[in-house]
Amino acid sequence: MRRTRFRTIFLLALLLTGIGLLAIYSASGRTYLFRQLLWLLIALPIFFFAYRTEKRILISLSPLLYILSILLLLITLLLNQGEVKRWITIGQLSLQPSELAKVFTILFLARVVKDKKKFSFSFSSLFTPALIILLPFSLVLTQPDLGSSLSFFAIFAAVLYFKGIRPFEIFLLFSPLFSLLFGLSFISWIIYFSFLCLILYLKANLSQFLISLGINSLFGLFTPLFFKCLKDYQKARILGFLSPSFDTKGIGWSTFQSKVAIGSGLLFGKGYLKGKMARLEFIPNRHTDFIFTTIGEEFGLFGSLILISLFLFFIHNLLQLIRLIRDETTLLIIAGALGLFLYHITVNISMVLGILPVTGITLPFISYGGSSLLANFILLGLVLNFATREE
Amino acid sequence: MTKRLKTFFYLSLGLSLLFTIRLTYLQVIAGPRYHRFSNFQSIRRQYLKAPRGRIFDRRGRIVADVKPSFSLSIIPREVDSIALRELQHLLPIDFNSISGNNSWTPVEIISNLPKEKVLTIEERLISRRGISLDVKPLRYYPYPILSHPLGFLNKITREELERDTTYRIDDFLGKQGIEKEYEKCLKGKDGMRLVEVDARGREIGNLPEVKEIRPIAGCDLYLSLDLDLFLLCESLFANYKKGCCIALNPNDGRVVLLYSKPHFDPNLFLFPLLKEKWEVVKNNPLKPFFNRATQAQFPPGSTFKPLVALAGMKKGVLDKNRRFQPCAGSYKFGNRYFRCWTSHGSLNLVDAIAQSCNTYFYQAGLATGLEAIVQMAQEFPFGKKTGIDLPEESGGNLPTPEYLQKKFSGKYPKGIVLNLSIGQGEILVTPLQLVLFYCAIARSGEIYQPHLVDSIKFPSRIYHPPFLDSLPNFRPVPNGNDTTYIYYPQKRQISLPQEYLRVIEDGLYFGVERGTGQAAFIPEITICGKTGTAQNPAGPDHAWFCGYGPKGNPTLVVLVLIENVGAGGTYAAPIAQRIFRRYFNLD
Numbered sequence: 001m002r003r004t005r006f007r008t009i010f011l012l013a014l015l016l017t018g019i020g021l022l023a024i025y026s027a028s029g030r031t032y033l034f035r036q037l038l039w040l041l042i043a044l045p046i047f048f049f050a051y052r053t054e055k056r057i058l059i060s061l062s063p064l065l066y067i068l069s070i071l072l073l074l075i076t077l078l079l080n081q082g083e084v085k086r087w088i089t090i091g092q093l094s095l096q097p098s099e100l101a102k103v104f105t106i107l108f109l110a111r112v113v114k115d116k117k118k119f120s121f122s123f124s125s126l127f128t129p130a131l132i133i134l135l136p137f138s139l140v141l142t143q144p145d146l147g148s149s150l151s152f153f154a155i156f157a158a159v160l161y162f163k164g165i166r167p168f169e170i171f172l173l174f175s176p177l178f179s180l181l182f183g184l185s186f187i188s189w190i191i192y193f194s195f196l197c198l199i200l201y202l203k204a205n206l207s208q209f210l211i212s213l214g215i216n217s218l219f220g221l222f223t224p225l226f227f228k229c230l231k232d233y234q235k236a237r238i239l240g241f242l243s244p245s246f247d248t249k250g251i252g253w254s255t256f257q258s259k260v261a262i263g264s265g266l267l268f269g270k271g272y273l274k275g276k277m278a279r280l281e282f283i284p285n286r287h288t289d290f291i292f293t294t295i296g297e298e299f300g301l302f303g304s305l306i307l308i309s310l311f312l313f314f315i316h317n318l319l320q321l322i323r324l325i326r327d328e329t330t331l332l333i334i335a336g337a338l339g340l341f342l343y344h345i346t347v348n349i350s351m352v353l354g355i356l357p358v359t360g361i362t363l364p365f366i367s368y369g370g371s372s373l374l375a376n377f378i379l380l381g382l383v384l385n386f387a388t389r390e391e
Numbered sequence: 392m393t394k395r396l397k398t399f400f401y402l403s404l405g406l407s408l409l410f411t412i413r414l415t416y417l418q419v420i421a422g423p424r425y426h427r428f429s430n431f432q433s434i435r436r437q438y439l440k441a442p443r444g445r446i447f448d449r450r451g452r453i454v455a456d457v458k459p460s461f462s463l464s465i466i467p468r469e470v471d472s473i474a475l476r477e478l479q480h481l482l483p484i485d486f487n488s489i490s491g492n493n494s495w496t497p498v499e500i501i502s503n504l505p506k507e508k509v510l511t512i513e514e515r516l517i518s519r520r521g522i523s524l525d526v527k528p529l530r531y532y533p534y535p536i537l538s539h540p541l542g543f544l545n546k547i548t549r550e551e552l553e554r555d556t557t558y559r560i561d562d563f564l565g566k567q568g569i570e571k572e573y574e575k576c577l578k579g580k581d582g583m584r585l586v587e588v589d590a591r592g593r594e595i596g597n598l599p600e601v602k603e604i605r606p607i608a609g610c611d612l613y614l615s616l617d618l619d620l621f622l623l624c625e626s627l628f629a630n631y632k633k634g635c636c637i638a639l640n641p642n643d644g645r646v647v648l649l650y651s652k653p654h655f656d657p658n659l660f661l662f663p664l665l666k667e668k669w670e671v672v673k674n675n676p677l678k679p680f681f682n683r684a685t686q687a688q689f690p691p692g693s694t695f696k697p698l699v700a701l702a703g704m705k706k707g708v709l710d711k712n713r714r715f716q717p718c719a720g721s722y723k724f725g726n727r728y729f730r731c732w733t734s735h736g737s738l739n740l741v742d743a744i745a746q747s748c749n750t751y752f753y754q755a756g757l758a759t760g761l762e763a764i765v766q767m768a769q770e771f772p773f774g775k776k777t778g779i780d781l782p783e784e785s786g787g788n789l790p791t792p793e794y795l796q797k798k799f800s801g802k803y804p805k806g807i808v809l810n811l812s813i814g815q816g817e818i819l820v821t822p823l824q825l826v827l828f829y830c831a832i833a834r835s836g837e838i839y840q841p842h843l844v845d846s847i848k849f850p851s852r853i854y855h856p857p858f859l860d861s862l863p864n865f866r867p868v869p870n871g872n873d874t875t876y877i878y879y880p881q882k883r884q885i886s887l888p889q890e891y892l893r894v895i896e897d898g899l900y901f902g903v904e905r906g907t908g909q910a911a912f913i914p915e916i917t918i919c920g921k922t923g924t925a926q927n928p929a930g931p932d933h934a935w936f937c938g939y940g941p942k943g944n945p946t947l948v949v950l951v952l953i954e955n956v957g958a959g960g961t962y963a964a965p966i967a968q969r970i971f972r973r974y975f976n977l978d
Contacts, residue, residue, distance in 0.1 A: 162395060256585075263417040263425025297429075301418040308407050308414075315403045319396045338399065346406050353413045 002388045005321050012314045013380055016365035017373070019307065020291065024368045026273050027294040028287035032368055039370035043377040050381025055389065058382065059111055059329060066108035066132070072097035073139040086143050086360075096371035098140045098148045103379045105136055106155055106336035113163055114329045121169040129156070147359025151343050153177070158339025159332050162322075168203050172212050179216045183223030193220060254290075255354040262296030262304070262353070269300030287368040289360055292352040307366075311345050321387050330386035337379050428587075435588050438559065441579030442528035444609030446541065446569065448618040449647065449845070454537050455570075460529035460661075461509045462502040463522070470521030478522070481511055499561050503529050503661050530563065535656040536621045539682040540614070540649045540781065540843055542568020543657035563661070567680070569612065569843060571782045576847055576862075579609030610876075611848040615645035623973050624650040627966045634953035635683035635822055638970055641830035641939060641948050643880040644839030646779070648949075648970070655679035683952070685784045688819035692923030692959065693747045693907075694935045695814025697832065697895045699756055700740060702767035704891045708758040711740050711894040718750035722809075729753050729809050732924075744898025745906035747922060749813050756812025764811055765791050770885050772827045772838065773820055779841040787824055790817035815926055826950040829937045832899070833919075833945040835892055836885040840864075847876040900942055908936060910964035915977055917942035920967065922959035931955045936963035940971060947974050 017040060025033040050058075076097050077085050087094040109132050119125050133156045140149035157170050175196060182189040196216060200209045261275065269275075275297035286293065296304045318338055325331045341364055348363040350356040362372040417425065446455035463482075465475075482501060504512070504524075512524060530544050544563040552558055559581075565571035584603035587595045597603065624636050631652065638648035659669045672679055681687070703709030718735035721728045731749035735742075743751035756764065768774065774789035788794070790811060795803040798817075810816030823841060831838045847865060850873055865876040899919035902908045907922045920938020927933055936959050939948040949970050951963040972978050 161399075167398075259417060260425045260428045262414070263422050264429035265418055266422045266426060267419065296414070296418070301414055304414050304418070305411060308410055312403055312407050316400060319400055322392070322396060342403060342406075349410055353410065353417065355409075355413060 002321075002324060005317060005324070006384050006388050009314070009317050009321070009380070009384060012310065012317065013365055013377070016310060016314070019295070019310075020363075020366035020368070022272070023291050023294045023298075023366060024287045026275065026298060027291060028368070032287050035370070036368050036373070039373050042370070043374045046374065047377040047381040050378050051385045053385070055330075055386050058107070058385075062104070062107040062111050065104040069097060069101035069104045070135060070139065073101055073136060077139065077142060086145055093370070096369070098136075098143070098145060099369075099371040099375040100378075101136045101140070102148075102151055102155065102340055103375050103382070105132065105152060106159075106333055106340065106379065107382065108132060109155065109159055110329050110332035110336060113159060113332055119163055119165075121165050121173075126173070129159075145360060147347060147361040151340060151347075151361070154339045154343035155336045156339075158335045158342075162331060162335035168199065171199070172204070172208060175212060176215045176219045179219035180223055183220045184227065186224060189220045189223075193217070254358055255351075258290055258293045258352050259354050261293040265297040265300040265304075267300050268302050269296075269298045272298050274298060285360075289348065289358075289362060289367065290352055291363055291367045292349060295366075296352075308349070315342060315345075318383070321383070325387060327386070330383075333386060334383050337383050340379070341376075435586050437584050437586050439582035439584065439603070439606045440527050441581045441606035442608045443530055443544075443579060444577040444611045446577075446612045446614060448614055448616050450617065450619075451613075452618050454532070454534055454614070454616075454618060455541055456531045456533060457528045458531040459526045460502070461504045461524050462499055462527055463504060463512065463524055464499045465523070466521040467498060468521070470519070474519040474522060477515065478512075481515075482508060499525075502527070502561065530658075530661055532657045534618060534621070535658065536625050536650070536654055537616065537618070538568075538654040538657045538679075539651040539684065540568055540616060540646075541657060542566065542570035542572075542782075543655075543660050544570055545660045566660075567783060568682075568781060569614070572780050573610075573612060573844065573847075576610040576612065580607040582606035608850050611850065612844050613846045613848065614843050615640075615647055615845050616649065616843060617647045617974075620648040620970060620973060621650055623969065624648065624966075625652075627969055628652050628953075631953045631956060631962075633677055633683065633955065634951070635687065636952070636966065636970065637684050637822055637826045637950045638974065639826065639830070639841060639948055641833045641837075641839065641945050644830075644841045644882070645845065645880070646841050646843050647947070647974070649682075649684045649843070651681070651683040653677045653679045682781070682783050683822065683954075685779060685781055685821055685823045687952070688785050688787050688821055689927075689933055689952070689954075690816065690818055690925045691814040691820045691825055692925035692933070692935055693749075693814060694825055694921050694923035694937050694959075695818065695820075696744055696747065696752050696812070697898065697921060698767055698771065698773075698828065699752055699759065699764055699812045700744060700895060700898070701887065701891055702764045703755050703759040704894065705767065705887070706759050706763045709740055709755055711897070713740055713755075714738065715751055715754040718748050720750075722750045722753045724753065724757075724806060724809055727806065729806075740894060741897045741901060742906075744895065744921070745901035745904075747902070747907045752812040753809045756808050759812075761790070761795075761808040761811060762792060764808070765789055768818075771831060772824050773818075777821075777823050777827055777841055779823060780843050784823070785821050787821050788817065788819040814923065822950050822952050825935075825937055826948055829921075829939055829950070830948050831885055832892060832895055833939040833948055835889060836887045837882050838885065840881040842878055842880070845878055849874050849876070896942065899938065903938060907960040908938065908964050910960055911936060911938055911968040911971070913940070913968060913971055913975075913977065916940045916971065916975055918968075918971060919945075920964070922964055924958045924960075927955070929955075932957055934959040934962040936960070936967045938964075938967055938971075940975075947971065 021033060021036060024036050072088065076088050079085075079088060086098065087096050089095075109129060112132060113119065113129055116125055133152050137149045137152040140152070153174065157174070160170050160173075161167065178192060179189065182192040193216060196212070200212055204212065264270070265275075275294055292304075292307075295307055299306075315338065318334060318341075322331060322334055325334065344361055344364050347356060347359065347361045348367075351358050351361065362369055364376050365373070442457045445453055445457060448454050509524065512522075532538070532541065542565055545566045547558050547560070547562045547564045551564060552560065558564065565574040565577065570577065582604040584597060586597055620638060628634055628636070628650075633652060635651040636648055637646065637650075639646040653675070655672050659672060700709060714737050716722075717737040718731050720734040721730045723729075729749065732747075735746055735748040735750065738746060738748050738751055740751075740755075742748075743755075768789055774787055774791075776784045776786050790807065795807060795817065807816060811818055827838055827841065847862070862876060864879050864881055866879055867874050868877050896919055899921055900917065902922070903911050903918045903920045908920045911918050911920050918938050918940035919942050920936060923935030923937075925933040925935060932955070934953045934956050935951070937948070937950040939945040949967045951966045951970075953962050953966075956962045
């Protein structure tokens with residue numbers, strides 16, 4: 001049973017990577033194809049290493065790996081000058097440490113959460129896990145990479161959910177963050193706040209009610225005040241940060257182009273290598289974040305839906321794997337992986353389809369990018385390792 | 392656990408459903424329209440030219456403006472040969488650029504059409520297909536006398552276009568002066584919009600999906616230059632062909648006047664139709680593009696004497712009471728006679744400066760020695776660029792021992808030092824270097840970096856160009872809705888004993904009160920100054936004057952150079968006097 005699951009999931013990952021290679025070749029040509037192949041050749045042995053190594057060793061190593069990835073993030077910030085500090089470049093290779101940090105954070109978080117004897121929605125239970133998440137979150141945020149930094153929250157939410165925290169409680173936990181975002185426009189914050197009050201009234205106890213309302217009003221009212229004190233160019237930076245397309249290409253510019261590319265694919269697409277929009281220098285990051293446009297343009301609605309079904313099938317298989325798990329650490333790791341994959345897939349496709357603003361989030365296994373491919377295969381290796389070799 | 396798995400799965404399923412709906416909309420319902428867009432003919436990019444930043448003088452008068460101008464474009468595919476011939480009749484157009492071009496995309500044929508041509512074209516040709524007049528913001532210089540500090544714009548060249556991809560083929564670019572130095576600030580950011588066009592290439596309308604990217608105007612520059620002084624200079628130089636005049640505040644290095652004659656009309660480059668006129672300017676033997684204030688290199692003549700005096704005092708061979716062999720109109724060195732311009736008799740150092748006695752300085756220079764003089768000159772901004780915010784600047788030349796040994800291949804003649812002591816021979820200085828030397832005397836050894844741009848004002852609230860942070864010596868000051876970047880003066884200190892400088896200042900003071908610089912005398916203000924008459928093998932002498940005032944609390948240093956007219960005291964000093972009078976509102 002487990003063997004079959006293992007085979008299905010692994011083959012699915014390979015299939016998605018294969019589709020990615022085809023799309024990368026079509027979007028950006030041979031050089032990127034070869035580089036991605038090279039990364040795959042590096043990623044596969046590491047995958048098998050992650051798959052073969054004994055669970056006990058990996059779990060005991062997890063604090064070390066976590067600290068290592070934090071250090072890498074720090075080095076990235078220190079090493080780079082200029083506006084954007086996301087990569088460490090060694091010769092020809094450039095590594096994006098935030099991708100690896102996501103994986104090792106999952107590993108370490110699972111261990112810490114599991115060690116807690118009585119885990120509940122309380123300050124004492126949540127303090128350490130929250131700290132583990134906030135550290136890489138803030139480091140990635142300062143790069144600045146809002147999209148990637150939020151993925152740590154997705155991981156956290158999924159882990160908490162599978163640990164038995166109610167969705168409503170998870171929502172309360174993250175509510176200040178929403179207040180912060182909605183606070184930029186007073187009306188949207190008022191709407192959000194009324195919604196929050198309603199939910200609190202229906203579900204919360206008194207202390208939850210008071211604390212949540214307090215923190216949310218503080219954040220909601222503080223944000224515009226803080227924003228007002230900023231200089232205009234600083235405001236422009238924040239707006240540009242929330243929506244990176246804001247100051248470079250104008251609002252809706254890259255989104256429009258990606259919509260044209262996808263829309264022009266019609267039902268069955270223009271055919272492989274026949275896409276015009278995605279292949280010409282029309283779309284930014286067309287082999288990385290916007291790789292979906294190539295698929296949409298060249299394979300149409302038909303191809304896009306197949307791809308989405310493949311992703312759904314992938315998630316489904318991971319979920320089915322959880323049914324067989326007895327060990328809690330393994331379960332939490334799979335939960336974290338599910339959160340991460342679902343976040344990446346959703347945010348990437350939403351961005352390409354013009355539902356969410358443009359952020360630099362990759363489409364797992366499909367997008368060009370060594371660090372992302374490596375991280376995804378390591379994560380998969382860990383998941384399959386722990387799931388299939390459970391005592 | 393099963394429940395949680397189910398919830399998670401339904402969440403994923405819901406998201407997939409959302410994507411399916413969205414994709415169906417994009418690819419099926421809106422698909423055909425997008426499909427049409429993806430063939431490039433149906434969408435055209437239209438650039439919206441950003442107006443270049445304006446430039447103001449110190450009193451807020453616009454010296455470089457932006458005006459709407461007309462440009463003529465044709466669509467090669469649509470225009471017929473009759474219309475083309477008629478156009479050619481009206482305008483000297485080179486149609487090579489469009490021959491063989493058969494596209495729907497408009498090609499700009501002429502930018503900045505003169506008004507009367509616009510009217511004729513509008514009357515006769517605008518109804519023809521494939522010809523259009525567009526309005527664009529274009530540079531306009533109301534005062535061509537400021538051509539040297541301001542510089543000019545010209546069409547971008549192919550090499551420049553390759554170097555910086557943010558420009559496009561029909562862009563203009565600063566090629567000289569402030570326009571070049573501050574190109575990045577002035578340029579602004581072009582906007583863009585997408586327009587939908589029909590199969591014939593005609594505009595149907597804007598695309599509702601894409602917001603137009605508005606152009607962002609360039610930064611406005613506020614200069615320390617004073618237009619009034621330029622206009623005054625222009626009238627004072629009316630009888631002279633070549634020369635320049637610099638005035639700056641020694642307390643912060645802000646330049647108020649940087650006049651160079653002859654100037655040119657920077658507007659010429661913007662009108663391609665005036666090509667012949669611009670050829671005339673280019674071939675003018677007086678070299679109008681040459682900024683004499685920063686690029687001309689001449690021997691300083693007697694204006695150099697204070698430096699020799701400083702070097703001598705530092706070496707200990709001179710003091711204010713030191714006298715040499717009396718001046719009898721010349722000085723015999725070896726078997727050569729070195730001339731003075733009159734017989735001064737016996738003078739002390741102060742009077743030797745005031746009366747500009749060559750004989751005194753021949754002997755002072757011999758006692759001091761070439762190395763000591765050159766070393767002193769190197770403390771001041773001689774022999775190297777001053778770093779003013781203009782791209783055109785020369786470094787001048789100092790006759791260092793190494794330079795002379797190279798030139799004379801080995802031992803150089805001793806007479807060189809005599810020539811150097813009166814600022815003749817190998818030494819070449821730019822007017823700007825010389826004026827900074829007098830700033831240093833005026834400010835007891837402090838030299839402020841000369842600077843033209845006082846502040847940079849950024850008009851947009853939302854776009855923050857990163858180069859603004861990296862501007863050296865400018866600091867942001869929030870100012871209402873926009874941010875102003877203000878220049879902070881940069882200075883360095885030359886360590887010299889105050890008593891040496893006082894001796895020099897006395898010499899300069901008496902020079903104006905009763906010496907060679909009397910023509911610069913103003914009763915209301917104590918002016919200190921020095922004349923210079925630089926010999927020149929190619930014709931009459933160059934006249935120099937450099938001075939500052941009021942003594943004790945100087946606020947203006949003025950330098951005047953007139954080429955090929957004669958003595959500095961006769962020609963240059965009176966002009967300096969008029970400039971002082973105007974600056975201190977005494978007229």
